[in-house]
Ligand SMILES: CC(=O)N[C@H]1[C@@H](OP(=O)(O)OP(=O)(O)OC[C@H]2O[C@@H](n3ccc(=O)[nH]c3=O)[C@H](O)[C@@H]2O)O[C@H](CO)[C@@H](O)[C@@H]1O
């Protein structure tokens with residue numbers, strides 16, 4: 001199992017290219033099932049999750065041609081309408097084949113994803129929405145069996161804001177008969193990126209970027225070309241890294257218009273930010289200031305940045321409080337950070353952090369994707385050597401993080 005060995009205490013200096021967003025690429029790749037035409041995608045990040053979803057799509061009969069960050073999909077000859085447990089269990093985003101398969105072929109059999117390290121992660125809202133569109137859905141033996149000769153438009157109000165739920169229902173609605181209204185829709189930029197792609201495939205969608213999406217179903221969708229948006233979570237992770245270590249970095253290929261409240265919090269921390277249209281320069285000297293926040297839906301503070309900000313807060317010149325409202329178990333990094341000398345205690349879904357002026361390297365265990373990134377940041381700020389174990393979590397969602405960080409001065413190597 002690969003590990004990262006980090007010798008901390010190095011300032012970061014130089015340029016970092018930001019990759020395409022994992023959380024946009026995965027639904028967009030699933031949209032390849034909606035058409036028999038060619039979907040030509042660029043800026044697709046080189047991630048383990050992308051390889052997993054491509055494997056899943058290929059076993060449905062979708063033709064995949066890949067040249068580095070360019071992927072072309074063709075869904076003219078789909079032969080299987082099934083997403084097996086073996087693939088779904090490794091990546092929850094696999095549930096995103098359900099809407100497209102059902103809408104285009106009238107049938108789908110998709111394994112229930114189950115929970116994961118960060119929470120229970122149910123998909124009841126996906127099922128509720130599809131049922132409202134006329135689908136007959138049964139759950140048996142861990143699989144969702146969905147059937148409907150032709151989905152019918154409906155007004156769907158989800159109980160909560162769900163990102164993947166909005167994406168599944170949006171894709172299904174593009175090929176349904178009549179009008180679908182998705183109320184309480186997620187507004188994340190990754191949902192908007194998917195919606196923009198669907199429009200370029202011939203879908204009729206109004207309200208893109210708002211919490212009310214109105215979709216007029218069409219008979220069929222055609223091929224399109226699309227560049228996946230830049231990863232705001234990867235970008236903000238690098239900004240947290242420089243906030244913790246100090247230095248002067250420039251992020252390239254970023255999209256500064258899609259950032260959320262995290263950017264303001266980075267300024268509060270003391271990061272000096274010069275924001276261009278597709279670049280961000282970030283400079284940091286001295287200790288970070290503590291920032292308190294609650295995670296919430298976009299454009300609020302993203303749950304996917306909670307752990308990385310914690311890695312900055314543990315070194316701050318004061319105390320902070322972090323509340324996680326999206327997932328019930330997303331504090332697995334806390335005990336690992338405490339092993340480096342951090343002073344964090346938790347009470348329910350709130351963490352109380354007392355900043356310390358030094359961390360000391362130690363072996364730590366990555367438990368999920370963003371927790372892994374936060375431990376890399378903490379390790380880079382700690383004195384001595386930190387070994388981050390189980391980095392397969394990191395590889396799911398970061399494109400060669402250690403290579404990008406070494407290029408700007410971090411002392412970090414992968415041990416096979
Ligand atoms: C709103 C939000 O911040 N969503 C995050 C969530 O998206 P992801 O799409 O994975 O999760 P959802 O947005 O669907 O879930 C939001 C909340 O709704 C609940 N839920 C969801 C669907 C459902 O059918 N039933 C149900 O109860 C979930 O348990 C969770 O508490 O995790 C991703 C990976 O970390 C993040 O990129 C997203 O920003």
Ligand SMILES: C=C(OP(=O)(O)O)C(=O)O
Pocket residue numbers: 022023091092093116304369370397
């Ligand atoms: C937890 C994440 O992803 P996933 O929903 O694929 O588990 C994430 O992107 O932080």
